[in-house]
Every structure is written in structure tokens, then in C-alpha cells.
Amino acid sequence: MTDAEKIDKAKALLGGRLIESANPALRRVFLTVAPADLRASLEALKTGLDQWFLATITGVDAGDVYEVLYHFGDTAGSITVRTSIPKAAPHLPSICAVIPGAILYERELQDMFGIVVDDIPDPRNLLMPDGWPEGNFPLRKDWTYERPKEIIPGGKA
Amino acid sequence: MAAVKTLLYLVVYPGLLFLFVYSTFCEWFDRKVYARLQNRMGPTHTGRGGILQPIADFFKLMAKEDIVPDRADKKLFKALPVVGLAVVLTAALLLPLWHYQPGASTFNSFQGDLIILLYLLSLPTLILFLAGWASTNAFSIIGGTRVLTMLFGYEVPLFLAVLSPAMLAGSWRLVEIAAFYQHRPYLLLVNLLGFAVALVCVQAKLERTPFDIPHAETEIVGGTFTEYSGKKLALFRLMTDVEMVVSAGLLSAVFLGGFGGGLILGFIQFVLKTLFVIFLLSLMRALTSRLRVDQVVAMAWKYLAPLAVLQLLIVILVKGLVL
Amino acid sequence: MKFQIPIGPQHPALKEPISLRMTVEGEVIKDADLRLGYNHRGVEKLAESKSWIQNIYLTERICGICSHSHATCFVQGAEKLLEIEAPRRGVYLRYLVSELERVHSHLLWLGVAGHEAGFDSFFMYTWRDREVVMDILEMISGNRVHYAINTLGGVRRDLDEAQKAKILDGLKILKARSEYYLKIGAGEPTFVGRLAGVGMLSRQQAMDLCTVGPVARASGIARDVRKDDPHAFYDEVEFDVATADTCDVLGRAVVRIKELFESYKIIEFVIRNLPDGPIAVKAPRRAKPGEVVSRYEAPRGENIHYIKSNGSDKPERLKVRAPTLANYAATIEMLRHGFIADIPLIFAAIDPCICCAERTAELVDARTGEERIVRFADLRRLAASRQAHSNKRNVAWPL
CATH class of the missing domain: 1.10.645.10 (Cytochrome-c3 Hydrogenase, chain B)
Incomplete structure (x- = not known):
């Protein structure tokens, strides 16, 4: 299946939900949908275009919004579904009901960006330690790391 | 004078000192054979060809810090290694190592010593189970239960296999069995099947690959020995080594013929035969992968037990028709 | 009897830190959980x-x-x-x-x-x-x-x-x-x-x-x-x-x-x-x-x-x-x-990734403190000659 065919098929499947489509390189298709339509769109792509393999979810801190990219792979290249959510209210629907394998990536997204994934089956921290302070989300652009003061046990102050 | 002689028997030969030296030598032999089969060098540094390595390991462990877990049953935890070692050393006294004249019974050779020896060899297994249980560590408890589960598998085939040559010889005394086969070496061929079954069972009793399930490192860390360290671990390791020598001695006495030729020749025969048995055990260790505990029990009852019964049948037929 | 056994973060089966928490009943696993982040390096x-x-x-x-x-x-x-x-x-x-x-x-x-x-x-x-x-x-x-x-x-x-x-x-x-x-x-x-x-x-x-x-x-x-x-x-x-x-x-x-x-x-x-x-x-x-x-x-x-x-x-x-x-x-x-x-x-x-150590090729002469690069073949030769002399006490290391 060529990229153009893929885009046509996606247009037919998603209809009005598809905001934008692009084909920047060979075998790379980018589709943009609204966060509210995300679950329905992915379901349509899964059944209609055989996109069951979610490679990963990328979060990007893009100024006023968080861009969330769902990378899919199939036997003829890859499709990326893009959605943006405002920084003020970073809520995203969980897609685990459609693609169960997304759970670890959604947990990672919560850890790293502080995006709240609604209805996530397992909301615990994935990478950050249990005692990680509230409101620290490392991959946000305004977060910087300060090395804690080194204390040598039993050493001089 | 008799008291001094008995004391010498107990402490020097074939008691504590000899068994310590010989069992560490057997461990070295086993490790070397295993290593060479795996394309490795094995121990090389301590002594010529690393022959003193097990002794060095033993003393190194003796010098290590000895930790008793807070929640363990402390008295049991501390007593078990000593009791275990004592049991296998006692078992070793019953081996027909230097007393090869069938005649008047002594404290270490009497009618029925074969049975006593087999039961003394069963005790270390129970001690390992108790050791795991007394440690109150999750890994130790799993290891302990695995020890017992395996025991149910291999114990019956082992008894059947070891007792059938005794039936053929018509005696429950190791020295008499050995003497019987010394006079009729061709009858040893009758027991080959039993020898194979007993070898597998002894491998399981010694908890070596493919039966190293109770202390499978990659599954349950140290298994029964997880909480043991220092002196207690050293004693347990020595116990395993002596157990290996005793088991090999038992198999060689029962399946590999008599002990003729006086003290010196008899001793050389003993060494060669036990090393041969240990070589076979090492070979099995190098050639197989670890089984699962359910597979061991299934294998023991599907194959080992029927084969042992078949051996018994052969012995009965031979005894009734040929002899 | 159900109990939980921890596989990791330190365990002989694992070559890198990760925590698998197993709820077991006897030998059978009833539930499994995974905890990452022990090796997160940002x-x-x-x-x-x-x-x-x-x-x-x-x-x-x-x-x-x-x-x-x-x-x-x-x-x-x-x-x-x-x-x-x-x-x-x-x-x-x-x-x-x-x-x-x-x-x-x-x-x-x-x-x-x-x-x-x-x-x-x-x-x-x-x-x-x-x-x-x-x-x-x-x-x-x-x-x-x-x-x-x-x-x-x-x-x-x-x-x-x-x-x-x-x-x-x-x-x-x-x-x-x-x-x-x-x-x-x-x-x-x-x-x-x-x-x-x-x-x-x-x-x-x-x-x-x-x-x-x-x-x-x-x-x-x-x-x-x-x-x-x-x-x-x-x-x-x-x-x-x-x-x-x-x-x-x-x-x-x-x-x-x-x-x-x-x-x-x-x-x-x-x-x-x-x-x-x-x-x-x-x-x-x-x-x-x-x-x-x-x-x-x-x-x-x-x-x-x-x-x-x-x-x-x-x-x-x-x-x-x-x-x-x-x-x-x-x-x-x-x-x-x-x-x-x-x-x-x-x-x-699943072949979880593991880290490897590198091999060192620089030797320091114990007596002179001189450093030099030795080829592997030479190292082997040295080891062999050391082995041949290993029964003699206080043998000089032939470097």
C-alpha cells in the first residue's frame, strides 16, 4: 500500500475527524486529530487500516500545547497520529481499551509530562521513584535539574 | 588399646581427617572434569592444578562473617549444619573401605548396615529442608519445599535399585555383598540397569544439575542456603562433599564389585571406583539442563520407579532360574 | 498459602536492576507486577x-x-x-x-x-x-x-x-x-x-x-x-x-x-x-x-x-x-x-538489555611502574609461561 493510498483510506475512515494529513517522507504518514476524537479515530484505523501495532507514544512540549504523537507501524511504513492538548488543562483520553499495549507508554507520559490520562487502568508511576515530589515533570521544557547537595554518610558536614 | 584404635578410626582414618581430605579432592576432581567438559580451565591457582582450591575455599568461608537472621529459629538454624555433617560422617564409617573381611560383625560392619547407610543418607535431605524452613526467607522456604518434593520422587527408585543387588547376594551387609560379587564378577552385568537408575537418583540426592532445583541460582537465589553464610555454609558445603563421597562409595560397593587385595590394593580400588562414579556424575551434570520440580517427580515415577521394579524382577528371575 | 517474592532489583537472574514482584502460591505464579526506573538516566x-x-x-x-x-x-x-x-x-x-x-x-x-x-x-x-x-x-x-x-x-x-x-x-x-x-x-x-x-x-x-x-x-x-x-x-x-x-x-x-x-x-x-x-x-x-x-x-x-x-x-x-x-x-x-x-x-x-564491561589492555609493571600496551597473544604467552613455573615459589613474574 503506497502512502497516497493510505492517506485516502484514512480520509475515508476518519471523515470529518481528520484535521490534517501530511506525507513528509517516503513511508511516513502524519495524521492530525482532535483529542476528543482520538479513541474513535484509533479504533477506526485499527479495524479499517489494520493499525494494531502501536510502536510508542511521544510527548512533545511545544510552547502552549503538548503535542502527543502515536506512532504506528505496519508492513508498509509507519503512520503517526498527532493530537495537541492545551498546557492549562492537560487531559488526554486513555486508548488502552483499543490498544492494551499502550499502557506503559501512557504511564510514561504521565510521569514525564504531567499529562493526565483519563480512565487509565493503572495510574502508578512507571519510571519515577515512589517518593518523587509532586509537580515535577522532567521532560517539560521549564523543568531543570538541580543536583541535590551531596551528603557523605558519617563524613564531615 | 582398643579405645585408641577406635579413636583413630573415628578421627583419622577413615574418619574425619581422611574424609575431609578425600572429599575436597573429589570436589576438585568434579570441578575440574566439569570445567574441562565446558571448555574452561577450572581451578588452577591453589596447589598444583588447583588441587587445594576446595580446601582454600573451605577455610576462606570459615573466616567469613557469620550472620544469623533475626527472624530465624536461631537454635535450629545454628545446629543444623553440625548435625548434617555428623550424619554424613557417621554414614561414611559404614562404607567397606578398609574392613573387607566378612566375618564377625563390628561397630561399622554388621548385618543390615546397607539399610542404615541408606537411611543416614536420607537424613541430609531432611536437614536441608529444615534449614530452608528455619531461615524464614521466602527463597529458602521455596527451596526447602522443593527439597522435600524431590525426595518423594527419587527416594523409592533409589532404595529399590540399591537393594536389588543385595537381594541377589542374599545379604544386607555391604562387605558380604562386595565379597559375593568379587567371586562372581559376571553377575554385576545383571545389575547394570539398577546402576543407571541409582546414578540418576544419587545425582538428585546430591542436588546437582539437572536436579539442582532446591538451590537454582537464577530462580530462587541460594534456595535453602540463601541465609547461610560463613562457618555454617562451609560446614554445609563440606557435608555435600562428604555426601558425594559416601554415595559414590555406596554405589561402587554395591554395583562395582568387591574389595579384594588387602589394605593397600583395596584402598586403591576404592579410590578408582568412587572417582569413576563421580566422573559419571560430572558427565551428567555437564550434559543436561536443569529440570523443573514437577518434571523431576513425573520422570521419577514414570521412568525411574518402573525401571527399578524391572531390575528387581530381573534379580528375582536370575536368582530363581540361574543360581 | 500466598506470598510475594521479589525478583530484583538485585537477583542472580537479572543482569540489570528491574523489579518483578511475583505473588506465588506454592510453585505457581498467581500474579506478576513490574516496577521500572532503577536505571533511569534521563x-x-x-x-x-x-x-x-x-x-x-x-x-x-x-x-x-x-x-x-x-x-x-x-x-x-x-x-x-x-x-x-x-x-x-x-x-x-x-x-x-x-x-x-x-x-x-x-x-x-x-x-x-x-x-x-x-x-x-x-x-x-x-x-x-x-x-x-x-x-x-x-x-x-x-x-x-x-x-x-x-x-x-x-x-x-x-x-x-x-x-x-x-x-x-x-x-x-x-x-x-x-x-x-x-x-x-x-x-x-x-x-x-x-x-x-x-x-x-x-x-x-x-x-x-x-x-x-x-x-x-x-x-x-x-x-x-x-x-x-x-x-x-x-x-x-x-x-x-x-x-x-x-x-x-x-x-x-x-x-x-x-x-x-x-x-x-x-x-x-x-x-x-x-x-x-x-x-x-x-x-x-x-x-x-x-x-x-x-x-x-x-x-x-x-x-x-x-x-x-x-x-x-x-x-x-x-x-x-x-x-x-x-x-x-x-x-x-x-x-x-x-x-x-x-x-x-x-x-x-524477551532478551532484556544488559550492560557489558570492556576489556583492559594496559598493564602496569609492578616493579618499575612502567605502563605499556600488550597484545592479547602476548598476554596469553605470558600466562602460559606463568603456568609452567607455577610450582616454584616466588617465581618472578615474567613481564
């Missing part, structure tokens, strides 16, 4: 403050076994953003190292699987033969673990005729040995008894949980980035995607051994068809603004990097998804309702 955040060229070396250090796969995946994407194309010879050499890395990684895995199953002889044999491919890699790149052969716009070291011949010689040994391992891996009764039927993952489950690499292929999903999204020369070379439909650990082992043979084919193709010409082009310092999704078939499965550039000399965002992460969700599923004895095997069957 590479994605760090990458945003490093230049394009620095990031090659950073990504190379994500993994100690498949170091080349992360670096290549990054370079592949970065070259698109920098609008350069590596010359043919450079591309061939880059993916030659890729395939050699796959060989060494799979041989390593076979050994680890043997060790986890308590089959240490198998472990010793595979790791001995792995040295052949490690030596080849060291000859090509100068390093055993972090090859550092990638650069923006090509590779850093060339290959001459003598080296080509050596690689082909090494391949002959490896092929013969791999046949033997296929025979043992699929024939030795105790080993097969431990692997067959363990860690079942049906085709549907593998699809739902988005598994990658040999785990997916052993469940009958013929996905391979080299076939589906052919980069470099992979659309020219003939190779098959190895699959199995047993859905268990045995299938994963067989898939990996079969992949070895496919890799040997590709390596031979590269050596025989290596084009002439330069090995690298000069790369600009800044990239054009844009984004790229870079996919690469690492030994453990699909490796995907998302790189976003804002026009500066540093990436705006680098997202790395290592193949192991994609398989964790499936691992939990596989562990459920298994036996305790199968934990290390099932976990090892």
Missing part, C-alpha cells in the same frame, strides 16, 4: 542539551549490547534532518556492523538462556564462539562494545581486503557452530523440556500488547523493519523473516538461531558487494526545522526514535523507545500462571 532530557554529533555518543550508551542500534537509529534520522546522505560504502559498512552486532547479541542471548535454564555448558560454548564475532567487531571498529563507528554522514573507519577475508573466515566458523546450536537448542531433551510450552503468548495477545522482535515473530507475526520499512540496502539483499508459531520460549530461541543464519547471508552479501568510494561526507552543524520518525530493527526488535529539530545545533526533542520496553507488557502476561522455575527463562526470552 537520556531524553540530556539529549536536548547536546549537539547532534554529541548525541551519537550519548545514544550509543543507552544500551551496552545493542549500542550500535541506538546510534544508527539516531544517525539515520539526524541525517534526514541535516539533509545529507551517506555515501554507499559508508552505508554498507554501517549496516555490516549492524548485522555483526545482531550475531553477537543473539549468541549472547543463547548463552544467557542456557544459563537461566541451568545449562551452563551451553552458556560456556556459545560465549566462546561469540568471541569470534567480537574479534571481528574489534577489528573493524577498534572496540568490543561501543563501536563508535557511526558519524553524521557515514562511518568513521574503512575496511581493507585482508579484513574482508578475515570476516569471511570467521563467518565459516560461526555458521558451523550455529548449526550445532540449532541441533542442541531444538534437540537436547532436558533443555527442550524446559523451554517448550513455557511463557505462552498467543498471536492475538502478541498483537494486542504490541510486542516486537523475536517475541512477536515467535508468535507468528512476521514483522521486521528491515522488510517492512527497508532502509539502506535491505531492499536489495535477499533474506527471510524467521518466524515460529509455537508461541513459547522454545520458539523464541529457534527464531533467534534462524535469524543468525539470515544475518550471515546479509554479511556475506555486504562483503561481496561492498562498493568503492568515500565512507563519509561532511555534515553541517545545524539541522533544518522538522521532525522525523526513524525505525531500525535492533536484535531485540523494532527500535524507534522520534527526533524533532528547531533549526539549531541541538535537537528539540529526542524520543527513544527501546525494543525491551515494548515487550514488558507482554512479559507480565506471559509470567502469569507460570511456575517460579520459569521466571528467569520467560524474562530472559
Whole structure:
């Protein structure tokens, strides 16, 4: 299946939900949908275009919004579904009901960006330690790391 | 004078000192054979060809810090290694190592010593189970239960296999069995099947690959020995080594013929035969992968037990028709 | 009686810290849980403050076994953003190292699987033969673990005729040995008894949980980035995607051994068809603004990097998804309702990444304090002469 065919098929499947489509390189298709339509769109792509393999979810801190990219792979290249959510209210629907394998990536997204994934089956921290302070989300652009003061046990102050 | 002689028997030969030296030598032999089969060098540094390595390991462990877990049953935890070692050393006294004249019974050779020896060899297994249980560590408890589960598998085939040559010889005394086969070496061929079954069972009793399930490192860390360290671990390791020598001695006495030729020749025969048995055990260790505990029990009852019964049948037929 | 046993963060079966919490009832696992983060190093955040060229070396250090796969995946994407194309010879050499890395990684895995199953002889044999491919890699790149052969716009070291011949010689040994391992891996009764039927993952489950690499292929999903999204020369070379439909650990082992043979084919193709010409082009310092999704078939499965550039000399965002992460969700599923004895095997069957140590080549003379580089052959000779004198006391170390 060529990229153009893929885009046509996606247009037919998603209809009005598809905001934008692009084909920047060979075998790379980018589709943009609204966060509210995300679950329905992915379901349509899964059944209609055989996109069951979610490679990963990328979060990007893009100024006023968080861009969330769902990378899919199939036997003829890859499709990326893009959605943006405002920084003020970073809520995203969980897609685990459609693609169960997304759970670890959604947990990672919560850890790293502080995006709240609604209805996530397992909301615990994935990478950050249990005692990680509230409101620290490392991959946000305004977060910087300060090395804690080194204390040598039993050493001089 | 008799008291001094008995004391010498107990402490020097074939008691504590000899068994310590010989069992560490057997461990070295086993490790070397295993290593060479795996394309490795094995121990090389301590002594010529690393022959003193097990002794060095033993003393190194003796010098290590000895930790008793807070929640363990402390008295049991501390007593078990000593009791275990004592049991296998006692078992070793019953081996027909230097007393090869069938005649008047002594404290270490009497009618029925074969049975006593087999039961003394069963005790270390129970001690390992108790050791795991007394440690109150999750890994130790799993290891302990695995020890017992395996025991149910291999114990019956082992008894059947070891007792059938005794039936053929018509005696429950190791020295008499050995003497019987010394006079009729061709009858040893009758027991080959039993020898194979007993070898597998002894491998399981010694908890070596493919039966190293109770202390499978990659599954349950140290298994029964997880909480043991220092002196207690050293004693347990020595116990395993002596157990290996005793088991090999038992198999060689029962399946590999008599002990003729006086003290010196008899001793050389003993060494060669036990090393041969240990070589076979090492070979099995190098050639197989670890089984699962359910597979061991299934294998023991599907194959080992029927084969042992078949051996018994052969012995009965031979005894009734040929002899 | 139900209780929880902790596998990790420190456990003999694990080569890197991760915590598997098993709820067991006797020998049977009732529930499994996974806790990550013991080894989180913040590479994605760090990458945003490093230049394009620095990031090659950073990504190379994500993994100690498949170091080349992360670096290549990054370079592949970065070259698109920098609008350069590596010359043919450079591309061939880059993916030659890729395939050699796959060989060494799979041989390593076979050994680890043997060790986890308590089959240490198998472990010793595979790791001995792995040295052949490690030596080849060291000859090509100068390093055993972090090859550092990638650069923006090509590779850093060339290959001459003598080296080509050596690689082909090494391949002959490896092929013969791999046949033997296929025979043992699929024939030795105790080993097969431990692997067959363990860690079942049906085709549907593998699809739902988005598994990658040999785990997916052993469940009958013929996905391979080299076939589906052919980069470099992979659309020219003939190779098959190895699959199995047993859905268990045995299938994963067989898939990996079969992949070895496919890799040997590709390596031979590269050596025989290596084009002439330069090995690298000069790369600009800044990239054009844009984004790229870079996919690469690492030994453990699909490796995907998302790189976003804002026009500066540093990436705006680098997202790395290592193949192991994609398989964790499936691992939990596989562990459920298994036996305790199968934990290390099932976990090892996804081939979790492990770090390797490097070999030191500098010796310090104890008497003079003089440092010098000693070749491996000399070291061996020294060791042999030491061995010959080992019975004499206070023998002088013949350095």
C-alpha cells in the first residue's frame, strides 16, 4: 500500500475527524486529530487500516500545547497520529481499551509530562521513584535539574 | 588399646581427617572434569592444578562473617549444619573401605548396615529442608519445599535399585555383598540397569544439575542456603562433599564389585571406583539442563520407579532360574 | 498459602536492576507486577542539551549490547534532518556492523538462556564462539562494545581486503557452530523440556500488547523493519523473516538461531558487494526545522526514535523507545500462571538489555611502574609461561 493510498483510506475512515494529513517522507504518514476524537479515530484505523501495532507514544512540549504523537507501524511504513492538548488543562483520553499495549507508554507520559490520562487502568508511576515530589515533570521544557547537595554518610558536614 | 584404635578410626582414618581430605579432592576432581567438559580451565591457582582450591575455599568461608537472621529459629538454624555433617560422617564409617573381611560383625560392619547407610543418607535431605524452613526467607522456604518434593520422587527408585543387588547376594551387609560379587564378577552385568537408575537418583540426592532445583541460582537465589553464610555454609558445603563421597562409595560397593587385595590394593580400588562414579556424575551434570520440580517427580515415577521394579524382577528371575 | 517474592532489583537472574514482584502460591505464579526506573538516566532530557554529533555518543550508551542500534537509529534520522546522505560504502559498512552486532547479541542471548535454564555448558560454548564475532567487531571498529563507528554522514573507519577475508573466515566458523546450536537448542531433551510450552503468548495477545522482535515473530507475526520499512540496502539483499508459531520460549530461541543464519547471508552479501568510494561526507552543524520518525530493527526488535529539530545545533526533542520496553507488557502476561522455575527463562526470552564491561589492555609493571600496551597473544604467552613455573615459589613474574 503506497502512502497516497493510505492517506485516502484514512480520509475515508476518519471523515470529518481528520484535521490534517501530511506525507513528509517516503513511508511516513502524519495524521492530525482532535483529542476528543482520538479513541474513535484509533479504533477506526485499527479495524479499517489494520493499525494494531502501536510502536510508542511521544510527548512533545511545544510552547502552549503538548503535542502527543502515536506512532504506528505496519508492513508498509509507519503512520503517526498527532493530537495537541492545551498546557492549562492537560487531559488526554486513555486508548488502552483499543490498544492494551499502550499502557506503559501512557504511564510514561504521565510521569514525564504531567499529562493526565483519563480512565487509565493503572495510574502508578512507571519510571519515577515512589517518593518523587509532586509537580515535577522532567521532560517539560521549564523543568531543570538541580543536583541535590551531596551528603557523605558519617563524613564531615 | 582398643579405645585408641577406635579413636583413630573415628578421627583419622577413615574418619574425619581422611574424609575431609578425600572429599575436597573429589570436589576438585568434579570441578575440574566439569570445567574441562565446558571448555574452561577450572581451578588452577591453589596447589598444583588447583588441587587445594576446595580446601582454600573451605577455610576462606570459615573466616567469613557469620550472620544469623533475626527472624530465624536461631537454635535450629545454628545446629543444623553440625548435625548434617555428623550424619554424613557417621554414614561414611559404614562404607567397606578398609574392613573387607566378612566375618564377625563390628561397630561399622554388621548385618543390615546397607539399610542404615541408606537411611543416614536420607537424613541430609531432611536437614536441608529444615534449614530452608528455619531461615524464614521466602527463597529458602521455596527451596526447602522443593527439597522435600524431590525426595518423594527419587527416594523409592533409589532404595529399590540399591537393594536389588543385595537381594541377589542374599545379604544386607555391604562387605558380604562386595565379597559375593568379587567371586562372581559376571553377575554385576545383571545389575547394570539398577546402576543407571541409582546414578540418576544419587545425582538428585546430591542436588546437582539437572536436579539442582532446591538451590537454582537464577530462580530462587541460594534456595535453602540463601541465609547461610560463613562457618555454617562451609560446614554445609563440606557435608555435600562428604555426601558425594559416601554415595559414590555406596554405589561402587554395591554395583562395582568387591574389595579384594588387602589394605593397600583395596584402598586403591576404592579410590578408582568412587572417582569413576563421580566422573559419571560430572558427565551428567555437564550434559543436561536443569529440570523443573514437577518434571523431576513425573520422570521419577514414570521412568525411574518402573525401571527399578524391572531390575528387581530381573534379580528375582536370575536368582530363581540361574543360581 | 500466598506470598510475594521479589525478583530484583538485585537477583542472580537479572543482569540489570528491574523489579518483578511475583505473588506465588506454592510453585505457581498467581500474579506478576513490574516496577521500572532503577536505571533511569534521563537520556531524553540530556539529549536536548547536546549537539547532534554529541548525541551519537550519548545514544550509543543507552544500551551496552545493542549500542550500535541506538546510534544508527539516531544517525539515520539526524541525517534526514541535516539533509545529507551517506555515501554507499559508508552505508554498507554501517549496516555490516549492524548485522555483526545482531550475531553477537543473539549468541549472547543463547548463552544467557542456557544459563537461566541451568545449562551452563551451553552458556560456556556459545560465549566462546561469540568471541569470534567480537574479534571481528574489534577489528573493524577498534572496540568490543561501543563501536563508535557511526558519524553524521557515514562511518568513521574503512575496511581493507585482508579484513574482508578475515570476516569471511570467521563467518565459516560461526555458521558451523550455529548449526550445532540449532541441533542442541531444538534437540537436547532436558533443555527442550524446559523451554517448550513455557511463557505462552498467543498471536492475538502478541498483537494486542504490541510486542516486537523475536517475541512477536515467535508468535507468528512476521514483522521486521528491515522488510517492512527497508532502509539502506535491505531492499536489495535477499533474506527471510524467521518466524515460529509455537508461541513459547522454545520458539523464541529457534527464531533467534534462524535469524543468525539470515544475518550471515546479509554479511556475506555486504562483503561481496561492498562498493568503492568515500565512507563519509561532511555534515553541517545545524539541522533544518522538522521532525522525523526513524525505525531500525535492533536484535531485540523494532527500535524507534522520534527526533524533532528547531533549526539549531541541538535537537528539540529526542524520543527513544527501546525494543525491551515494548515487550514488558507482554512479559507480565506471559509470567502469569507460570511456575517460579520459569521466571528467569520467560524474562530472559524477551532478551532484556544488559550492560557489558570492556576489556583492559594496559598493564602496569609492578616493579618499575612502567605502563605499556600488550597484545592479547602476548598476554596469553605470558600466562602460559606463568603456568609452567607455577610450582616454584616466588617465581618472578615474567613481564
